[in-house]
Structures are given as C-alpha cells and as structure tokens.
Amino acid sequence: MMTEARKEVILVYPEMGFSGALVRHLPLSSLYAAVDAIKAGYEVKLLDARLCPRSWRRALAAMITDKTLLVGVTVLTGAPIRSALAISRWVKTHYPNVAVVWGGPHATFNGPETLSEPSVDYVVSGFGARPLERLCRKLSGDQGAPEFEDIPGLVYRLGAQVRAVPPEPEFEVRDFRDIPYHLVEPDLPKYGQLGTPERIFPMYSVMGCPYRCAFCSSPAQYRDIAKKNLFIPPEQVAAHIEHVQTRFGATYIYFIDDDSFVRLDHVERIIDEIERRGLKVRLGFRGARVNEIMKMSDSYLDKLAAAGTNILHIGAESGSQRILDLVHKDCTVDDIIECNVKLARHPGITAAYNWVVGLPGETVGDLDRTRSLILRLLEDNPKAIMFIPNKYRPLPGTELYSDAVAHGYTPPVRLEDWAEVEAESHFAAPWYTREQTAMIHMMQLTSYFVDRKLWKVETGNSPMFRLLRLAAAVYGPVARYRFRSGWSGFPLEYMLFRAAGALLRH
Known part of the structure; x- marks a missing residue:
C-alpha cells in the first residue's frame, strides 16, 4: 500500500x-x-514559474x-536551466527531505551529467x-x-556511482481524457501568444518523426524506436479538440507534432472529422517540411x-x-521558392519560415545566401513571416555534434554554462569568425522587422506590444536597410536588443 x-x-x-515573453x-x-501518477493515487500540483517569475518561491x-x-x-536546454537550477537549489535548501527530479529534453540527453548538480536527486530520460509514477511508488515505500x-x-546515484536505465523504446501515448487540464484551468486566461485573446491548446496528432535533420534532437531521441511515427x-484527435473546446473554451488548436504532414491523408481525415462534428x-x-508541401495540391491547401x-x-x-x-x-533552394509561391496563392494560410545559422562549416557566403532567400520569399509572398534565425546549438546525440566537436566545440562542464547555449543568446561557437558573428547578430535582430510581422500577426494591446510596435515603426526602416544591404557594421542596436530581451523576460 x-x-x-x-x-x-x-x-x-x-x-x-x-521567446517565453511573447x-x-x-x-x-x-x-x-x-497522468500515471494521478491514476496511481498521487495528488499532483503544478507550478508554472512563467506565470510568477518574481514570486515562485512564495x-x-x-x-x-x-x-x-x-x-x-521540466528542463529544456538553454535559458530554462538557469530557472530550473534556482528552483532545485531553493527546494533542497529549505526542504532537504523532498526529492528533486529533472525531466525533459535536457535531462534526456544529459542525464548522468545532470546528477553532478547536488540539488538534483534523480533524472528521468x-x-x-x-x-515518474514508478519512481513515486518507490520513494513512497509502496x-x-x-x-x-x-x-x-x-x-540515479548508487553510492559514488551514477547509474542510467535505458528508456523504453516506444512512444508514450495517453488518453486525452486523462490529461489533467484541471491543474491549469484557473490560469487558462494567462496562456496564449502575442497577447491575443485566443484560448490556445497545444496537442499531438502524430508522435515521432521519420526524418534525420542533422541538427535536430528528434532523430536521436527516437533512435531506438523501431517505428518512427x-x-x-x-x-x-477530433474528440480531443471537442473535449477542450466544450470543457475549456478552446478557440485555437496548435499541433506541436515534430512533423504533422508525413502522411497528408492523415491530416485530411482529421479535418474531415472536425467538419463532421461541426x-x-x-x-x-x-x-511542415518543404518536401511535403511540394506534394500538397491547391485543393488540399484550400481545404x-x-x-x-x-x-x-x-x-x-x-x-x-x-x-x-x-x-x-x-529539398533544394528552388523547392523552397516554389513552395512559397504556391502558399502565396492561399492568403488565408501564413507561411512562417524557420532558419538555423552558425552551423559548423557554414561560411559568410552561406549566410548571405540565406539572407538573399529570405528577401526572395518576402518578395514572392509578402504575407510570409520569417522567424529569427536560430543559432545552431550542438546537442549531444545529434548527427552534427561530432562535427561541432571536430571544429573545436567543447561542451559545457557546469549546468550554469548550458544556460548560455541558447538559440537567441550571445552564444558564439568557436568556428565563428568575427565577420560571421556580426552577420548572424545583424540577421537575428533585423529579422524581427524585415517582414513587418508586427503588422501581419494579431497581437494584444498591452504596454509591451505598444512599445514593440513603436520600436518597429522607428527602427524598422533601419533594420530593413541593414538586412537588404547585408550591412552588419557598427551594430550598436544589437546590445540594446539584448537589454530589451532581458527586460521582457522579467
């Protein structure tokens, strides 16, 4: 018992x-x-430190x-580690008999190293x-x-040793009726994006990913799972949508699949079922991948x-x-251009593009070709959005990790140092030249303004968004000139950008 x-x-x-500020x-x-701990009879409470950054201790x-x-x-690589460390150390200082357990992406790929931190007792990979349910039973003396x-x-630790048990080689799927949405129900109005009134519910329509992007952690995470999807x-899926709409007032469903369109007919059947239920x-x-959009017909996109x-x-x-x-x-660069032209024929769907820069072996010429492609996509599809080019982060287990090490990368030794390995941080890989660093910083900063995204997407009217729109109006012309010309000299505004980011986080 x-x-x-x-x-x-x-x-x-x-x-x-x-990005957590937006x-x-x-x-x-x-x-x-x-889910499983609740079903086993444990009382679970949830604290989202994003909702109380100054009062989470209380x-x-x-x-x-x-x-x-x-x-x-739950710990992701990058800035969340700083917060997770503060939480863990505070718990261990004030409640030493309470076990601290880390899970999430960073714990999955850095489990044994994470236990070098005294405030962390266990890691779930x-x-x-x-x-978690089994660990609860063990710790509670079941x-x-x-x-x-x-x-x-x-x-876990066994004396002076750290032992790691391999994860189960299968996806973890749970019935949507067991997801404890009641834990966040009182705070639902505080969630969303860009200050809009949409009640957004993230969910899955497919687990896994069959692709092998060399910078991505997903191929490493699913390596031992035989069937990749x-x-x-x-x-x-439609019943899940109906549940969160009826019970919690969901107005927007955001599919957070690694890739939703591996099978186009799967998404189409979901849409048919949504329509059937009204x-x-x-x-x-x-x-969504370019090679998949290439297969989408205009009638499919209309649907x-x-x-x-x-x-x-x-x-x-x-x-x-x-x-x-x-x-x-x-895919090819021409494929990207062709897909963008196709999506431009469907103005109801915004094409939002992700970019990665700073890869080992990437040159200034490669960066300039990315800059040129972004301009071409905006010319062909003025409604498109360009997300900030993310700096490549060398993550253990990914294909490019060995290339990064060969190019001089040394992984952080302390957990605190992992907090700086952030896609939007000041992190600079050892292979960056001064010219590359300046180019990357210029592209990151100006990408917020080059596509006039603050006028394309729905945002709230809070003081933060009013300030962002003012900044876009004042700095936007300078940003667009920098991006179009490729001029990265005298980037004084980059330091202001970093300072503004720190203010938004707090």
Whole structure:
C-alpha cells in the first residue's frame, strides 16, 4: 500500500528565454508527465514559474507540505536551466527531505551529467509519465514498487556511482481524457501568444518523426524506436479538440507534432472529422517540411484554410544548397521558392519560415545566401513571416555534434554554462569568425522587422506590444536597410536588443 504520509507531487515548469515573453503555451509536457501518477493515487500540483517569475518561491512554499514526496522540474536546454537550477537549489535548501527530479529534453540527453548538480536527486530520460509514477511508488515505500534499476529512463546515484536505465523504446501515448487540464484551468486566461485573446491548446496528432535533420534532437531521441511515427486516429484527435473546446473554451488548436504532414491523408481525415462534428476552431501546425508541401495540391491547401488553418511553420533552414544537403532537408533552394509561391496563392494560410545559422562549416557566403532567400520569399509572398534565425546549438546525440566537436566545440562542464547555449543568446561557437558573428547578430535582430510581422500577426494591446510596435515603426526602416544591404557594421542596436530581451523576460 502507498505510504499515506508522502503522496503529494509538485511539478514545476521553469521560466523560458526571450521567446517565453511573447509565447506562453500550456505546459503540456508537465501535464502528460502527471497522468500515471494521478491514476496511481498521487495528488499532483503544478507550478508554472512563467506565470510568477518574481514570486515562485512564495507560491512553491505554499504548495509544499509534510506530505510532499518530490518536486519534478521540466528542463529544456538553454535559458530554462538557469530557472530550473534556482528552483532545485531553493527546494533542497529549505526542504532537504523532498526529492528533486529533472525531466525533459535536457535531462534526456544529459542525464548522468545532470546528477553532478547536488540539488538534483534523480533524472528521468525520455518520456516521463510511466517512470515518474514508478519512481513515486518507490520513494513512497509502496510494497509493490519496482527497484530503481527497473524504472525505465531513470538516472540515479548508487553510492559514488551514477547509474542510467535505458528508456523504453516506444512512444508514450495517453488518453486525452486523462490529461489533467484541471491543474491549469484557473490560469487558462494567462496562456496564449502575442497577447491575443485566443484560448490556445497545444496537442499531438502524430508522435515521432521519420526524418534525420542533422541538427535536430528528434532523430536521436527516437533512435531506438523501431517505428518512427505513431499516428493518433483522426477520430481521437477530433474528440480531443471537442473535449477542450466544450470543457475549456478552446478557440485555437496548435499541433506541436515534430512533423504533422508525413502522411497528408492523415491530416485530411482529421479535418474531415472536425467538419463532421461541426467544430469551429482555428488551427496551426508547428511541423511542415518543404518536401511535403511540394506534394500538397491547391485543393488540399484550400481545404486546410477552410478548416481554419492560419499558419504553417516550415523548416526552410538555409538558402545555401550545401547547407541544406548537410542537414538532410531533402529539398533544394528552388523547392523552397516554389513552395512559397504556391502558399502565396492561399492568403488565408501564413507561411512562417524557420532558419538555423552558425552551423559548423557554414561560411559568410552561406549566410548571405540565406539572407538573399529570405528577401526572395518576402518578395514572392509578402504575407510570409520569417522567424529569427536560430543559432545552431550542438546537442549531444545529434548527427552534427561530432562535427561541432571536430571544429573545436567543447561542451559545457557546469549546468550554469548550458544556460548560455541558447538559440537567441550571445552564444558564439568557436568556428565563428568575427565577420560571421556580426552577420548572424545583424540577421537575428533585423529579422524581427524585415517582414513587418508586427503588422501581419494579431497581437494584444498591452504596454509591451505598444512599445514593440513603436520600436518597429522607428527602427524598422533601419533594420530593413541593414538586412537588404547585408550591412552588419557598427551594430550598436544589437546590445540594446539584448537589454530589451532581458527586460521582457522579467
């Protein structure tokens, strides 16, 4: 039987980086992680530090009781580590008998190294619901609990040694009716993006990804899973949408799949089922590849738009064919241009392009080709949006990681240093030349303004967004001149940009 004295679990979602000031979606990873523990009889509480960046200590202290078994923290590589460390150290200082557990992407790829931090007791690598439930049973003294070495994905200390149990080689799918949305229900109005009134619910329509992008962690995470995709039946996806719309007032569904369009017919069947049920929601897709859009007909895109789709996030990544081949994007620069022209014929769907810069072996010429492609895409499709070019981050387990090491990269030794390995941070890889660094910084800053995105997307009218629109009006012409000309000299405004980012985070 479960020990009655210790059956409370607190899950904490840490603060994010700069983008976290503009986009704040539900902490779905924490909700999924809670499912099995709740079904096993544990009381789970959730603290989202993004909602209380200045008062999380007070909020966490109010949650912890003498029945609290553990505090679990979801950790992404980059800025969230700084927040996760502060939370973990505070818990261990004030409540030394409460176990601290890290999970999430950073823990998955850096489990043993993470336990060099004294405030972290356990790490869960891979999907978290089943390992967390089993760990809770073990720590609470449940008579039938598995031993540590029998908990998949668990990284733990045994004396002076660190032991790592391999994760289960399968996707972790849970019934949507078991997702504990009630944990975030009181705070639903605080979630969303860009200050809009949309009630956004992220969800999955497919698990996994069959592609092998060399910079991406997904191929490494799914390496031991035989079948790289698990498609959620369209009827279940539509039922999930109906559930969050009816129960929680969802107005927008954001599919956070690694890639939603591996099978075009799967998405089409979901749309058909949404229509059959008479659901009126808007849709956004985080994962779309150029090689997939090449297969979409105009009638298919019309159907997406009619169903409420207003944005496709597309991994263009680079304007250099050499770089596209290096990272296995399975497309050409001409394919990107052709897809963009096709999407321009469907103005109801915004084409939003992702980019990665600073890869090992990338040259200033490659960067300039990316800059030129961005300008071409905007010329052909003025409604398109260009996301900030993300700096390549060498992540253990990814294909390009060995190339990064060969080019002089040394991974951080301390967890604090991982906090600087951020796509939008001042992180500079050892292979950057001074010219590359200046070019990357120029492209990152001016990409916020080159496409006039603040006038293309719906935003709120808070003081922050009024200030951003003012900045866009004043600095926009300078930014567009810099980007079009490729001039990266005297980037004084880059330091102001970094300072503004720090203010937005706080």
